[in-house]
Amino acid sequence: MTSKAGPSCYSGDNSWERSYKHVRDNHKIHLEYTNREFETCLQHIEEVLDANEGLAEYPLYVKALIRRRQGKIQESLQLFQKATALNPSNVLNLKQVGRSLMLLGKYRSSMEVLTEAKRMNPDDWEVWHDEGICNAKARNYEKAVECFKKANAIHPHDTTYLALGGVFSAMNKHKKAVKVYLDGLKASPGNPELLMSCGLAYLRSDENYKAFEMLLKALSIDPKNPSTILATCSMIQEHADLDTALLKYRVAAVVNPSSSQLWNNVGMCFYGKQKYIASIACLKRALAIDPFDWIVNYNLGLVHLSTGQHASAFHFMSSSINLKPEYPSSYMYLAVILSKLEDIENAKAAYNKALSLKSNYLFELNYAITLYSFDMLEESLAHFRRFEELFRDQSRDAGADPDILEQRRVLANAHGIDLD
Amino acid sequence: MDPLWLAQSKYRRRKYQECVEICTENLHRNPYDESFWYLKCRALTAIDWLDDIELDDDTLGDQLLDENAIAQMPRPGTSMNRPATGMSTAAGQLRTRTGRPVSSTGRPVSGFARPTSSALRQGTSLERALGTAGGRRMMTARPVTGSGRYVRLGTASMLEHCGDSFIDSDKIDIRKYAKKPGLARALGDYMLYVDHNPKRALELCSHSTKLTDYRDWWWKERLGKCYYQLGMFRDAEKQFLSSQKNCCTVLATLDLCKVYMKMDQPLKALEAFEKSLEKHKHSISLILGMSRCHDSVNNIEEALTLYKQVVQLEPSNVEALACLANDHFYNDQPEIALRYYRRLLQMGVNNAEIWNNVALCCFYSSQYDMTIHCFEKALALAVDEGMADVWYNVGHIAIAIGDIGLAYQAFKIAVSVDANHAESYNNLGVLELKRGSFEQARSNFQVAERIAPHLHEPKYNSALIAFDAGDYEESVEMANNSLEAFPEHEDSKDLLQQLDKILSLL
Numbered sequence: 013m014t015s016k017a018g019p020s021c022y023s024g025d026n027s028w029e030r031s032y033k034h035v036r037d038n039h040k041i042h043l044e045y046t047n048r049e050f051e052t053c054l055q056h057i058e059e060v061l062d063a064n065e066g067l068a069e070y071p072l073y074v075k076a077l078i079r080r081r082q083g084k085i086q087e088s089l090q091l092f093q094k095a096t097a098l099n100p101s102n103v104l105n106l107k108q109v110g111r112s113l114m115l116l117g118k119y120r121s122s123m124e125v126l127t128e129a130k131r132m133n134p135d136d137w138e139v140w141h142d143e144g145i146c147n148a149k150a151r152n153y154e155k156a157v158e159c160f161k162k163a164n165a166i167h168p169h170d171t172t173y174l175a176l177g178g179v180f181s182a183m184n185k186h187k188k189a190v191k192v193y194l195d196g197l198k199a200s201p202g203n204p205e206l207l208m209s210c211g212l213a214y215l216r217s218d219e220n221y222k223a224f225e226m227l228l229k230a231l232s233i234d235p236k237n238p239s240t241i242l243a244t245c246s247m248i249q250e251h252a253d254l255d256t257a258l259l260k261y262r263v264a265a266v267v268n269p270s271s272s273q274l275w276n277n278v279g280m281c282f283y284g285k286q287k288y289i290a291s292i293a294c295l296k297r298a299l300a301i302d303p304f305d306w307i308v309n310y311n312l313g314l315v316h317l318s319t320g321q322h323a324s325a326f327h328f329m330s331s332s333i334n335l336k337p338e339y340p341s342s343y344m345y346l347a348v349i350l351s352k353l354e355d356i357e358n359a360k361a362a363y364n365k366a367l368s369l370k371s372n373y374l375f376e377l378n379y380a381i382t383l384y385s386f387d388m389l390e391e392s393l394a395h396f397r398r399f400e401e402l403f404r405d406q407s408r409d410a411g412a413d414p415d416i417l418e419q420r421r422v423l424a425n426a427h428g429i430d431l432d
Numbered sequence: 433m434d435p436l437w438l439a440q441s442k443y444r445r446r447k448y449q450e451c452v453e454i455c456t457e458n459l460h461r462n463p464y465d466e467s468f469w470y471l472k473c474r475a476l477t478a479i480d481w482l483d484d485i486e487l488d489d490d491t492l493g494d495q496l497l498d499e500n501a502i503a504q505m506p507r508p509g510t511s512m513n514r515p516a517t518g519m520s521t522a523a524g525q526l527r528t529r530t531g532r533p534v535s536s537t538g539r540p541v542s543g544f545a546r547p548t549s550s551a552l553r554q555g556t557s558l559e560r561a562l563g564t565a566g567g568r569r570m571m572t573a574r575p576v577t578g579s580g581r582y583v584r585l586g587t588a589s590m591l592e593h594c595g596d597s598f599i600d601s602d603k604i605d606i607r608k609y610a611k612k613p614g615l616a617r618a619l620g621d622y623m624l625y626v627d628h629n630p631k632r633a634l635e636l637c638s639h640s641t642k643l644t645d646y647r648d649w650w651w652k653e654r655l656g657k658c659y660y661q662l663g664m665f666r667d668a669e670k671q672f673l674s675s676q677k678n679c680c681t682v683l684a685t686l687d688l689c690k691v692y693m694k695m696d697q698p699l700k701a702l703e704a705f706e707k708s709l710e711k712h713k714h715s716i717s718l719i720l721g722m723s724r725c726h727d728s729v730n731n732i733e734e735a736l737t738l739y740k741q742v743v744q745l746e747p748s749n750v751e752a753l754a755c756l757a758n759d760h761f762y763n764d765q766p767e768i769a770l771r772y773y774r775r776l777l778q779m780g781v782n783n784a785e786i787w788n789n790v791a792l793c794c795f796y797s798s799q800y801d802m803t804i805h806c807f808e809k810a811l812a813l814a815v816d817e818g819m820a821d822v823w824y825n826v827g828h829i830a831i832a833i834g835d836i837g838l839a840y841q842a843f844k845i846a847v848s849v850d851a852n853h854a855e856s857y858n859n860l861g862v863l864e865l866k867r868g869s870f871e872q873a874r875s876n877f878q879v880a881e882r883i884a885p886h887l888h889e890p891k892y893n894s895a896l897i898a899f900d901a902g903d904y905e906e907s908v909e910m911a912n913n914s915l916e917a918f919p920e921h922e923d924s925k926d927l928l929q930q931l932d933k934i935l936s937l938l
Binding site for chain 2: 080081083084085086114115116117119149268269270293296299303304306309321323324327330331332333334335
């Protein structure tokens with residue numbers, strides 16, 4: 013906590029003795045407050061307020077601060093208002109009234125108070141920052157951006173950068189968010205929160221390598237932050253370095269054992285290592301924590317498909333589709349599961365649904381394989397041709413999965429087609 | 433036929449009412465016939481007999497006016513008021529409350545409904561005690577004073593016309609009867625179980641004990657019972673201990689442990705159980721009593737090994753089987769739990785709860801086709817309170833298969849069957865939140881919170897909503913409430929930390 017010089021107290025009385033006593037009291041209150049001796053501080057404040065019939069600005073101000081820390085924001089607001097009534101020319105009081113209103117979720121009235129404060133002191137970054145937060149909470153993103161930029165122009169702060177980046181992320185402008193975070197990092201290169209947010213913004217704008225770099229930096233500064241670990245590990249996992257990822261998840265699991273995403277990722281690590289039982293256990297735990305997460309259901313469907321428990325796989329995959337009907341791959345897997353359960357009619361329907369959502373060569377290939385295994389040769393050939401078209405288009409710029417190539421070769425042989 | 437022989441035969445065949453009729457007739461002819469008098473006394477006692485060993489429900493009156501509390505802040509694990517919640521072992525940590533439903537006392541539910549499991553231990557504030565007894569949760573309301581405890585429901589109406597007219601215990605000459613040991617015992621039981629007059633029974637017992645040179649374990653045990661009914665636990669303890677010294681019986685041990693539990697000294701009770709177990713190695717009641725003791729201080733590991741012992745000795749013990757099944761279920765072993773429940777079904781336990789549990793086990797062990805059938809059966813058998821629970825579980829299954837609409841309906845039905853089903857209200861709130869209607873969600877959480885102040889979930893959810901809406905004051909309050917209900921709730925702690933960070937900014 014930063015300590016800050018509060019408003020001083022001016023009483024109407026000019027006698028030197030009395031004002032000296034006020035200064036001494038205020039000094040004592042300030043000391044107790046900054047030493048976090050809140051109980052004694054409150055007692056002292058009560059004494060001073062009793063002596064002055066409640067007309068002492070600084071003690072009121074500190075009491076309000078303490079009340080806010082205790083979570084009694086309404087009471088704190090009233091105290092700040094009293095302090096403002098005593099000394100309307102002090103911007104600090106007005107700012108705190110604005111903040112209190114903001115903490116109570118009353119953004120409109122908060123903004124009114126802040127505008128008033130701005131009129132008195134237009135060059136205060138905090139007022140601009142608070143107004144920005146109010147705007148962001150009230151979803152006036154454009155205005156929020158403006159406010160934050162002004163705040164930064166007056167005095168750059170990490171919190172402002174973070175808030176501004178957050179607003180850009182909420183507007184889905186991840187490139188801009190990255191820029192903001194990078195600006196912030198220029199001022200304070202060692203702030204783990206900025207590093208992490210920057211990494212996440214990179215990740216969302218599909219710059220994986222840079223994201224990874226940022227996240228690693230953040231991790232080297234704050235190695236126990238669960239969300240950083242989660243983001244980093246999911247990237248490590250993508251590059252198939254499962255043991256490293258598992259090692260890091262172990263650190264995160266101690267800090268935050270009730271995170272559905274964490275258990276989901278651990279489960280998929282085990283899946284990658286083909287330890288299916290462990291994988292199912294982890295995924296089920298993730299599901300118990302967050303039963304509404306479609307991707308956990310989806311993953312469970314995949315694992316059960318690999319273990320040959322098709323009925324269970326169907327169950328999880330259909331749950332996943334119920335929760336998120338617009339994800340095409342779920343339908344493809346559902347179709348594969350249905351074909352394993354020998355329900356070709358529904359499998360075909362599922363393939364068609366998947367293809368209607370998105371045309372993808374993998375869907376076509378699987379469709380062709382399924383149809384072939386059910387002796388529907390002509391339809392299978394048609395879908396294989398479509399697969400070839402899509403595959404040739406896409407495989408030019410990206411290296412293809414060897415598994416797909418193998419299946420392609422087998423199916424081509426079966427159909428008697430000469431590849432190349 | 434000799435009427436006395438006939439009456440005896442009726443008594444032996446448990447036709448007590450007929451036995452009483454024959455005796456009354458003969459006593460009418462000759463009021464001083466001791467054999468008929470004795471038989472009638474026994475028969476009447478048998479009609480009103482009830483196993484008070486099992487019956488140690490704390491009544492509301494006892495709790496509010498409890499003068500027997502030993503320490504205000506007992507060490508964790510030594511008192512039922514402050515059970516050890518998080519155990520230090522690695523296996524124990526997984527068994528903390530997060531995964532398990534809790535009873536109204538805030539303790540993980542065991543697999544078996546016992547008298548004490550509805551008792552109110554934590555936070556015996558007057559308001560809360562009255563709140564639970566006063567009709568909010570009608571189903572679990574307990575008798576308000578002690579006199580209600582010793583009356584069996586079915587016999588309550590018969591009490592008047594068959595009891596009072598026979599022996600007036602206040603007028604009887606106790607000294608005279610004490611000299612006749614056989615009659616005295618019958619009379620003692622009659623006073624305790626039919627007349628509910630522990631004061632007179634106490635007099636009789638003390639006279640008889642004196643006459644037997646303080647050596648008879650039976651009289652001492654009854655003396656202890658009298659003291660217990662009068663609420664003088666320390667004296668009761670003394671009598672039971674001395675009875676045990678004369679002859680170490682299972683009965684006296686059970687009585688003794690009941691007293692210890694009443695005085696909230698589970699560790700001492702365990703000690704007594706262990707001592708008695710040395711003599712009676714295979715007594716199921718003793719082992720069961722011990723495991724209940726362990727349960728009451730949340731020492732689940734120990735309790736389970738004991739339940740396993742019980743099942744080895746008596747493979748058809750319902751309580752032990754149910755508890756084991758319950759534990760396996762919550763330890764992610766639904767298949768094994770299913771086997772236990774199937775055994776219970778085979779033994780003839782056929783109620784909604786069992787079918788409900790079977791359904792859940794089937795679902796979680798991926799036998800989906802059975803699940804719906806079992807739920808249907810459970811619903812067919814269910815009475816009101818059970819019905820709400822079954823629908824609540826149906827709602828959970830619906831969530832698991834991703835059918836949010838069905839889940840919503842199931843929870844709504846649960847709430848309509850039992851308007852006090854707080855868990856359903858909480859889940860309805862969560863579903864509303866998913867739909868995006870914050871106000872509805874909030875009111876649902878508030879209802880849940882009002883009905884069941886012991887649940888931390890609705891409080892935490894309210895805190896989260898308030899946090900998201902930016903109302904930090906309410907969020908702080910709710911998060912604190914949630915921590916009060918469940919002091920180890922990690923998410924609430926996290927939320928409070930976040931709030932503290934925001935609020936301490938200048």
